[in-house]
Amino acid sequence: MVEKLSRYNHFFQMADTLRIVYNARTGAVVRLDSRSWKLVRDGKCRELDPEVSAVMREQGVLVPGETDELALAMEKYRRLRSARNKLMLTIAPTLDCNFACPYCYENRLAGTMSKETATRLIGFVDRRMKEVREVSVTWYGGEPLLAAEMVLSVTKRIRAICGSRGKDVSFFLVSNGYLLTETLASKLASAGISGIQITLDGPPEVHNRRRVLRGGGGTFHRLLESVRIAAEAFKTVKVRMNLDRENRGEWEKLAAILEAAGLSGKVRFEIANVDATNEANSEYKNKCLHPEEFASEWVNFARSAYRRGEDGLLKLPQMTVCSKVSAFAYVIGPGGDIYKCWNDVGDPKKVVSHVSESEAPDKNRQWARFSPLQWRECRVCSLLPACMGRCPDLLEKSGPETACGRWKHCLQEAVILHTMSKLKGGKNGKPEKQSAIAGATIGCPE
Numbered sequence: 001m002v003e004k005l006s007r008y009n010h011f012f013q014m015a016d017t018l019r020i021v022y023n024a025r026t027g028a029v030v031r032l033d034s035r036s037w038k039l040v041r042d043g044k045c046r047e048l049d050p051e052v053s054a055v056m057r058e059q060g061v062l063v064p065g066e067t068d069e070l071a072l073a074m075e076k077y078r079r080l081r082s083a084r085n086k087l088m089l090t091i092a093p094t095l096d097c098n099f100a101c102p103y104c105y106e107n108r109l110a111g112t113m114s115k116e117t118a119t120r121l122i123g124f125v126d127r128r129m130k131e132v133r134e135v136s137v138t139w140y141g142g143e144p145l146l147a148a149e150m151v152l153s154v155t156k157r158i159r160a161i162c163g164s165r166g167k168d169v170s171f172f173l174v175s176n177g178y179l180l181t182e183t184l185a186s187k188l189a190s191a192g193i194s195g196i197q198i199t200l201d202g203p204p205e206v207h208n209r210r211r212v213l214r215g216g217g218g219t220f221h222r223l224l225e226s227v228r229i230a231a232e233a234f235k236t237v238k239v240r241m242n243l244d245r246e247n248r249g250e251w252e253k254l255a256a257i258l259e260a261a262g263l264s265g266k267v268r269f270e271i272a273n274v275d276a277t278n279e280a281n282s283e284y285k286n287k288c289l290h291p292e293e294f295a296s297e298w299v300n301f302a303r304s305a306y307r308r309g310e311d312g313l314l315k316l317p318q319m320t321v322c323s324k325v326s327a328f329a330y331v332i333g334p335g336g337d338i339y340k341c342w343n344d345v346g347d348p349k350k351v352v353s354h355v356s357e358s359e360a361p362d363k364n365r366q367w368a369r370f371s372p373l374q375w376r377e378c379r380v381c382s383l384l385p386a387c388m389g390r391c392p393d394l395l396e397k398s399g400p401e402t403a404c405g406r407w408k409h410c411l412q413e414a415v416i417l418h419t420m421s422k423l424k425g426g427k428n429g430k431p432e433k434q435s436a437i438a439g440a441t442i443g444c445p446e
């Protein structure tokens with residue numbers, strides 16, 4: 001059988017000890033000994049030891065000559081997008097917020113979800129129970145804890161519906177954290193919320209210039225206390241730091257503060273790049289980091305995570321499907337309007353349905369129209385199967401140069417660090433099959 005090397009292979013070498021192939025379609029990382037490495041680079045795969053070529057074949061690094069890998073990747077993407085066994089809801093019980101962060105893209109609007117809308121929302125979930133095996137809910141806003149009673153009540157009701165039908169359900173909360181108290185955290189956790197994300201934008205002197213209360217005033221110490229409370233109450237606590245030109249070098253100080261507070265082993269600290277995607281934050285655009293700049297910061301962050309042994313942060317890209325392009329994922333605003341993208345909430349032109357409608361939302365199948373293959377850069381990109389255009393909204397608005405994100409600029413470092421963390425104590429010189437990272441996830445890419 002004629003075989004060929006996958007078009008989605010990426011080869012990386014570090015010193016004379018680590019030679020690895022990462023495959024962006026399967027997510028596999030295969031480690032090669034020096035002889036196999038040379039044969040592969042010289043295009044002499046037929047001369048590989050059978051044991052080595054078997055691993056390469058199994059991991060998609062070597063494929064039958066006639067394989068159309070682009071078609072395989074797009075088929076996986078199509079299947080993931082059209083799956084109807086998981087209902088993914090993002091619910092904003094209010095678009096109001098007690099903060100006035102300069103980069104915020106939410107359209108702040110007063111008012112919270114009414115009891116009537118909540119009841120219609122429950123009906124919407126109930127009508128979809130026959131099809132699904134699993135429901136996942138992300139509470140979002142505005143600041144959802146301004147509507148804490150609504151969050152609690154709807155969480156309990158969705159959990160009860162799922163429980164009575166034998167469906168799995170999970171709840172996550174994205175909050176600025178300012179209103180989190182021990183009592184509230186305990187109520188939210190008892191209601192079924194298992195994880196929370198709170199954003200800190202650096203050490204106090206930096207954070208307090210950025211994440212300010214609407215009436216003015218810093219929030220750092222209150223939020224650090226909220227992180228401590230959250231770490232006691234929830235299974236998963238993410239501390240996110242939004243990076244831009246003003247605070248790009250400050251994450252180390254925040255990491256040190258979390259460590260000194262005894263929180264570093266209890267929370268997952270991540271950095272994120274902020275994209276100015278709509279009019280509400282277009283003025284902020286000049287302060288945003290170019291993906292290449294963010295990638296260089298991320299490499300420092302990942303090296304630090306590696307030194308600290310926080311291997312969970314050393315992720316590799318993998319296919320992610322978000323609500324905008326999925327058949328069974330919806331973003332619900334406080335008035336019960338249904339949108340497809342997190343960036344659309346509050347924009348009446350982007351409403352696709354309402355929770356009171358009995359018909360399926362998005363009956364025009366807008367979700368199915370997007371394809372990263374519309375862009376030449378994506379069609380020929382060796383990262384396509386793991387990226388798929390990253391954020392479809394950003395790709396449509398700004399093109400691949402912005403949408404590409406960090407991976408194009410730091411894949412080598414990411415793969416090497418990831419592999420080194422897996423190989424601590426590994427078998428030198430043998431092709432190493434890595435654990436499954438070949439899956440795919442559903443959600444907004446970070």
Ligand code: SF4
Nearest residue numbers: 322341342391393444
């Ligand atoms: S990933 Fe982008 S397109 Fe998808 S829901 Fe999030 S913001 Fe919208």
Ligand code: SF4
Nearest residue numbers: 377378381387389404
């Ligand atoms: S957005 Fe960039 S990295 Fe992603 S598939 Fe397109 S060209 Fe490749």
